[in-house]
Amino acid sequence: MSESFIALIEDNADDEALTLRALKKHGIANDIVVLRDGVEALAFLLSPDKPLPHLVLLDLNLPRVNGLEVLQKLRAEARTRLLPIVILTSSNEERDLVDGYRLGANSYVRKPVDFLQFSEAVHQLGLYWLVLNQTPHR
């Protein structure tokens, strides 16, 4: 695994495939780790012997532990408090938006139905977060 990798927390297999496709399409070379539900995500991100990703793409609609809870827990841990987390969700609910920011997400991006738009969004995300944005390294 290369140093900087992206953690994608997504339960929907289709969405997972499309996201990966989009990332690949736009040449984001990093490795991607897919975590399929909140429990898995927390286990991975919080275990001290696992490396931290460069960016976390977090879907909200997760089974067992939902996205906002994951976010909350991640922000509660010193280990993951400063971790760049981008909420990537199909929800357009104001509530989710507000809660996301409140709980400490760095960004909130809506997944459009149109794949091309979706692809573009992913491209933008990658560009910004992996290239442009500076993140604190531990």
Add this chain to the structure above:
Amino acid sequence: MIRGRLISSLRWRLPMLILGLLAAGGGIFTWMAYSEMRHALRLAADERARTTATQLADLLAQSAAARAAETRRLAADPAVRRFVLTGDDPESALTALRPFAQRNPQGTILLQSRGGATPTRVAHDNIIVERAPDFAARSLPVADGIGLLHVTGGHVTYRAAAAIGQSPGEPVGNVGELSIEHPLSSASSANVIGRLIGSGASVKLGNAAGDVWTDLSGPVAAPPSVSPGATVSFADSTGGQRLGATAPISGTPWRVWVEFDEAALMGPASTLVHRMRLWTIGLIVLGVAAVWALSTGVTKPLEQMADAADAIASGDYSRRANISRQDEIGRLGSAFNLMAARVAESREALEARVRERTRELTYSREEMDQFFAMSLDLLSIADLHGRFTRVNPAWENVLGWSSADLTASPYVNLVHPEDVASTLRESEKLAAGGAVVNFENRYRCKDGGYRWLSWKAVANPDRELIYATARDVTDEKRAARDLQHYAAELSVANRELEAFSYSVSHDLRSPLRSIDGFSQALLEDCGDRLGSDGQEHLRRIRGAAQHMGQLIDDLLKLARVTRADLTFEAIDLSAIAQRTLTRLAETHTGRDVSWKVHPGLRATGDPRLIEIAVTNLLENAWKFTGKRPHGEIEFGVRNGDGRPREYFVRDNGAGFDATYASKLFGAFQRLHHAADFPGTGIGLATVQRIVTRHGGYIRAEGTPDQGATFAFTLPAEASV
């Protein structure tokens, strides 16, 4: 008539007073005059009596003196002397005495001499000549002069004696005495005396000692004693008043008594008194009559006034006192009449006012009764002991009980068992003088059910009554309960809807994304193998998926609009419009659109929803001017035509057929083909929903190919 005792009646008092005064005055005056006169008369009478007595006494004294002198003369006769001294020749003495004796046949002449050895007595007719050696021892006293009167054989006599002494003219006692006993009755002298003193008077003669008296005809009773020079008034045997005086007869041991008929003497006084009495009485009568007339003249008008006053007091206000005098009484009378007239006037005015007030009161009372009877609320009056005394018809209408039912027993009997305690507490509060507001309890209806009543009551402690009004709030309570119930249901439904929307926005979009995504992937990866038909199919698939995504978004938006709570704030519409159009221009760089936004347009509404509405309208305008080489969009406000203030979005786009205008605002309704102008048909429905929630409306005007104008109102707006 003036009622009351005689003494207190003015009409009687004045005359009585005058009567008293006059009587007293007259009486006193008469009495004084009478007294004076009587006194004067008395004095005169006294004087007369005394004078008469004195005169008579003088007269009688003279007569007596003559007798005495006569006796002395006789005694000095020589023959008489000779006999007395020597005792010789009594016959001569006798002869010497005989002429006198003959002249006085009633008298007895007694010649006495002392001496001789033996008594000798010679008598002839009425002459007695005696000689005795001791005649001093005899009973007959020797007195020289006139002797006392004494009664002898029914006659009053006296002795005139002369002592014969040794020498003539020298009476020496004890030698001899000549005494002549005269009877003191002489008709002639009585006549003379009678003539002298007048009729009605009588004379008596008596010893100075007062033991023998005579009226010259015989012995009589002694008159009342009185000292000489004084007079005495006494009543005689017949009761007549007599006045007597006495005077000593000098030269004799006698007195003379004169008495007069006092009445005759006092006559003038009596006459005077009588006359004065008559005059006095006359004056009194006159005076009383005059005073009576005067006082009647005063009291009659007063009585009249009093009668009139009584009549007025009893209610006859037309009575007046009929007094036509000009003096003070007359003035009183006119003043009284004036006052009576005023009283009548003011009473009339008062009565008129009372009538007026009574009318008003009755009217207002009737009004009140009307409302009492009409009121839909349950009005009641109760006593302080838990009983209704009066209820209005509403009670029967609401609860079914008649007025008789409700007043028959304590009202707690009709109260729901659970409310009895609180009802009693409130009743006590009222009995103590408090008021009750918004107290609720349940009352049993005649049909057995219960109804909720909301009370307001006040107590009037003075009247010991409670006034209460109650409203049947059963339906309201039920409605409130139902409302709560529905609200609860509604909020549950809302929550469910929210949850539903939430899951929809996630769960419905995901598959669409997959469809679109993998279609595109297919297109990209295997597009050349699919051929143009296949590619076309995939494009359609993608299009459908995207369209559905849009639909979902719009539906969610619409639902949110319906659900959301409105928060009213001031909104800058111009700013919203400007922002939206700018964004559209930036997003669609190929378009040539100019716009005009009226500045300073403000409204009051929910900012988010209004933004959605304005945005929708402007996006529509943008979309439907898409075919124009140069699009024009205007956002402004207009009023006029009798319409309220309308905000409008006008474009020069494709317009629409006004025939189908009614479909414009229906959800999913489209008047254009999707090929020409894509859209879900929900936008306008959303705008309408938003505007309606703000209490306004939206209208559309359009002509095919000549643009459209959408105008809407926001009633709760601030001024521009």
